[in-house]
Amino acid sequence: MDFVTLGGNLFGTIPLGDIVLYVTPLNLFLFGVLIIFTLLIAISKTETQVEATLMKLSNTNVKVGKSEFKQRRFLAVICGIASAGAMITGDLFNFTLFMALIGILNIGIVSAVKQTTVLNSAYQYGLIAMMCSLPLFGGAAIILASTGTLSLFELSQLPPNPMVIFGAVLMLLGILGESGVAPFFASKAEMFRTPGSPFIVIIHLSSLFIIVRAVEILLLVLG
């Protein structure tokens, strides 16, 4: 499919050798929202959860320590920048790399929490993300092998052949696992049941946005 059909008017392209970035309203909107959210995260403070104490009348505050807060904020900002990069990129392999980077950062954000259940589900999510790197990168490599290019600008103008469709199906499998939707959502939903809200939310937001972008890219490749 043409990207004018998917993303609206083409504002222009930024040619960097083989890689051609293209700017459409859809990409620009996704990119802008993620940059604004990343800025909000960079200046915000973490929340404090209030939990009812068992068998007593008082409440307990669940706080996040200073070093843990700093580490989490750093990783969350990097995660936001990586998601914004995945929104604007015009290269298939860069998209998969940004996706894998987001997966690693998601694990990193929750790596220092104290709840063992959260760590357990992060471990399970990490295993799934690592296993899904085979279909993700493999699909991109098969598309490269059967068309000779990774540029989305070029891929959208080539007619699809069976190997491209096979590669796109493999990539879809990889995207499902790497962003933790549909069959694997349970572990990812468990990952943010911990204090430290604005930084934890980026885990959810990045996977939502990347799914939108992945659908656009798959339609471009298959169209």
Add this chain to the structure above:
Amino acid sequence: MIFTPPYVPSEFIFMYMPAIYAGLIVGFIGSMAIAMKREELHILILTDLIGLAMIFVVSAVGTDLAEALILPGLVVELAETMAISEILISREMRKIDADPRRNLSKASSLFPQPFALNMEIMTTAPNFIALVLIGYGIFLTGFTGGAVAGGGIVLYALSKKARGMPVLVIDGIAGVSGISWCLWIIGFLLFFVAPNLWLISLFLAACGLLLKVASKVGLIGLLMREDIDKE
């Protein structure tokens, strides 16, 4: 039906399908092993096997563009393994914090005995071999040259018995590593922005990568010596 661009040599076309099948079969075997095993550390190691199958599939493409894709794929795979093992360590530490007596008796270390390297060859030969390796590495340049030169530095660091490296030296090596990383990135950017300056950007990238890898491997050697010499 496979569409192949006309500039791919014909030898690679015959190797492509077997390599793809090999990658997918290795991935399948790895997934089956994960389904059978129930211990977490084993699952982590078996997951790395699937990562290697990913390298198979990517490298099956066999063009120089694919060669540029293998390196980031490998780095991502390593980073994911490290992140997951960090999660595992953190969880086990939380569990031990909650119940310190739980696995007190089962404690073990990588080197249960003091690890002393008192071999004659470690004191005489290494200076010469390290010099040759570093010279050959500088001659090679790039990633391979960095690895060779770094191997020379590791050999030298392992063989010398001087204790207590000053902090300034380790900081200095880390600084050289950072500056060379910047050189590499500048070379890479220049290659995209101004393609007619390809020679200078190639040299910037090659020398940056040489210094980068050499200093990284050398740092590993220094840290290892600090670790091993603790008796």
